[in-house]
Amino acid sequence: MPQENQNLEGPDPAVTLAQAAGLAEHLQRVGVQWLPAADPDSVTALAEQLRFAADGSPGEGSEQVAERTPEGTSEQVSAPPAVSPPTVPPAAAPPTVAAGSAQPSTAGPTTGFSLQSDSADPAEPYPGPSLVPEMRAAELAKFSEQVAACTRCEILSQCRTKTVFGEGNVAPRVAFFGEGPGREEDLSGRPFVGKAGQLLTKMIQACKFAREDVYIMNTVKCRPPNNRNPEPTEIENCREFFQAQFEILRPEYIVCLGLVSAQALLSTKLSVGRLRGKFHQYFDSKVLVTYHPSYLLRNPAAKKAAWDDLQLMLRDAGLM
Ligand code: SF4
Numbered sequence: 001m002p003q004e005n006q007n008l009e010g011p012d013p014a015v016t017l018a019q020a021a022g023l024a025e026h027l028q029r030v031g032v033q034w035l036p037a038a039d040p041d042s043v044t045a046l047a048e049q050l051r052f053a054a055d056g057s058p059g060e061g062s063e064q065v066a067e068r069t070p071e072g073t074s075e076q077v078s079a080p081p082a083v084s085p086p087t088v089p090p091a092a093a094p095p096t097v098a099a100g101s102a103q104p105s106t107a108g109p110t111t112g113f114s115l116q117s118d119s120a121d122p123a124e125p126y127p128g129p130s131l132v133p134e135m136r137a138a139e140l141a142k143f144s145e146q147v148a149a150c151t152r153c154e155i156l157s158q159c160r161t162k163t164v165f166g167e168g169n170v171a172p173r174v175a176f177f178g179e180g181p182g183r184e185e186d187l188s189g190r191p192f193v194g195k196a197g198q199l200l201t202k203m204i205q206a207c208k209f210a211r212e213d214v215y216i217m218n219t220v221k222c223r224p225p226n227n228r229n230p231e232p233t234e235i236e237n238c239r240e241f242f243q244a245q246f247e248i249l250r251p252e253y254i255v256c257l258g259l260v261s262a263q264a265l266l267s268t269k270l271s272v273g274r275l276r277g278k279f280h281q282y283f284d285s286k287v288l289v290t291y292h293p294s295y296l297l298r299n300p301a302a303k304k305a306a307w308d309d310l311q312l313m314l315r316d317a318g319l320m
Contacts (some may be wrong), residue, residue: 010279089207126250126283136170139248143241147221152237156222156230162189166217173317174207175215175251175285176200177242179260179292181228186223191216195292200257203293207310215249217242219261237263246282253313254285258292276309279316288313 020319132137133293144165151157164181167190176192184194190199201211220230220238242264246254256262259272265287275289290309291302314320 033071079272121302123281123284126247126285128247130250131248133171136248140165140170140245143244143248147241150221150241153220153222153234156224156234159225160222163221164189164191164218164223165221166191166211166215168211168215169213170215170249172213172215172249172251174209174213174253174255174258174313175217175246176204176255177250177261177265178216178218178257180218180220181223182227182294183223185218191218192293195297199293199296203306203310206307207314215245215251217245219264235260239264246285250283251285252280253317254287255310255313256287256289258295262287262289275310276305279312286313286316 016314105263115157143165147163147165150163160181164185168175178192178200181191182194182196185191191197200216204211219242220234221241222238224230224234254265256265256275262272262275263269265282266275266289268275270293272289276291280287280289288309290306291299296303309320
């Protein structure tokens with residue numbers, strides 16, 4: 001076989017088209033301004049056509065897109081909806097933080113909606129408009145200040161050294177969602193900087209991202225004493241903050257790291273073993289559940305399963 005024949009082969013057209021579809025959706029989702037302004041319906045229709053050309057899945061006129069599970073079966077997840085132009089006021093009303101109160105908020109979360117796993121219902125779009133990155137950063141900074149002053153959880157607020165709000169790209173394709181700060185995080189005020197954080201960084205890099213490309217955050221923003229799990233009331237106290245973060249960030253994918261964040265986000269009691277290996281939905285973010293890096297440090301044999309989960313996301317995103 002002459003060598004030059006191999007050199008004539010270009011990139012796989014199906015892969016290229018799938019990546020183009022993913023990029024078009026992502027640019028629209030993060031509020032990139034087009035000149036002239038793109039018609040959201042046209043962008044959605046183009047993405048559908050490209051996806052259809054790439055993998056033959058039903059695109060035009062369909063609100064449901066078949067996604068593959070590792071077992072090769074498919075289940076229905078909803079196609080991301082079109083978003084509004086980004087020159088608009090903040091998406092989420094700031095939560096009212098009652099200083100000195102350890103009670104859960106009775107006002108309810110700003111979002112208050114998540115689908116159970118395996119739901120075939122269409123995705124509910126994030127409320128309000130998508131913000132440009134500068135406005136996202138400003139809104140997140142406001143919430144970070146509120147978290148720093150928060151005393152809703154009497155024990156956690158007294159034990160903490162620093163609150164750990166979250167950090168990273170404010171217009172991310174992927175947000176990693178952990179449980180709560182550990183000792184190193186409590187001292188530094190940054191998420192995932194201890195041993196588990198170093199492993200998470202390697203997992204992110206294995207996905208061909210840098211830490212700065214993604215957003216990293218936790219369910220509760222204050223360290224539980226002795227690294228115990230957060231109490232249900234503490235999670236509910238902090239729910240308003242992590243929901244507001246997701247409303248601002250609107251990541252294409254949310255990766256729940258471990259049981260606490262997965263159960264809190266998806267409002268389920270199912271185990272990580274039951275939840276992993278397929279997509280769930282939180283508004284129009286696709287949610288993947290996998291093992292917490294701390295668990296992987298204690299159980300290295302589970303690393304392969306965690307990598308399988310991340311590969312599921314990378315394939316869906318057209319990144320491998
Ligand atoms: S964990 Fe959240 S709700 Fe509780 S005190 Fe800290 S910031 Fe406030």
